[in-house]
Amino acid sequence: MTKREITELSYAITGCAIRVHKNLGPGLLESVYEKCLKYELEKEGFMVQQQLNVELFYDDLIIDTALRVDLFVNNLVVIELKTVERIMPVHEAQLMTYMKLLVAPQGLLINFYTDNISKSLRALVNDFFKILPP
Incomplete structure (x- = not known):
C-alpha cells in the first residue's frame, strides 16, 4: 500500500459522502448517514x-469496551461521522485514537450537519501513513 493509494481511496470515500449529502441534506440522525454511506x-x-x-x-x-468505529473501509481508512454544529478537538482525538488502535494510516472525520461536505471534512493521517512509500 502506498500514500497515493490511500489518498485515492479517501477521495473516493469523499465522493460517496458528497453523494449522500446531496441526496439527503443536513439535519438527519448520524445513523441514517452511516447506513447510506455504507x-x-x-x-x-x-x-x-x-x-x-x-x-x-x-x-x-484486553479491556472490554464499548468503543465502536462508525465505518472502516478496506481495513485502511477509519470514518467517523458526526452531525454536529461544530467539530471539536475531542472529535479529532477520538478519530486519531481509533486509527492507532486499528493500525489504520488514515481517518476521515465527516460532519453531515453542513452545507458543504468538502469544506467541513477533515482527513487525518498518523505515523502509519508517514512510513508508507509515496
Whole structure:
C-alpha cells in the first residue's frame, strides 16, 4: 500500500459522502448517514465494516469496551461521522485514537450537519501513513 493509494481511496470515500449529502441534506440522525454511506461505498466495491468493535489492549490486559468505529473501509481508512454544529478537538482525538488502535494510516472525520461536505471534512493521517512509500 502506498500514500497515493490511500489518498485515492479517501477521495473516493469523499465522493460517496458528497453523494449522500446531496441526496439527503443536513439535519438527519448520524445513523441514517452511516447506513447510506455504507451502501454507497459498497456499491463502489469497497469492503466496509460498520460499527466495528475496537479492542483495547493495555499492557497484558484486553479491556472490554464499548468503543465502536462508525465505518472502516478496506481495513485502511477509519470514518467517523458526526452531525454536529461544530467539530471539536475531542472529535479529532477520538478519530486519531481509533486509527492507532486499528493500525489504520488514515481517518476521515465527516460532519453531515453542513452545507458543504468538502469544506467541513477533515482527513487525518498518523505515523502509519508517514512510513508508507509515496
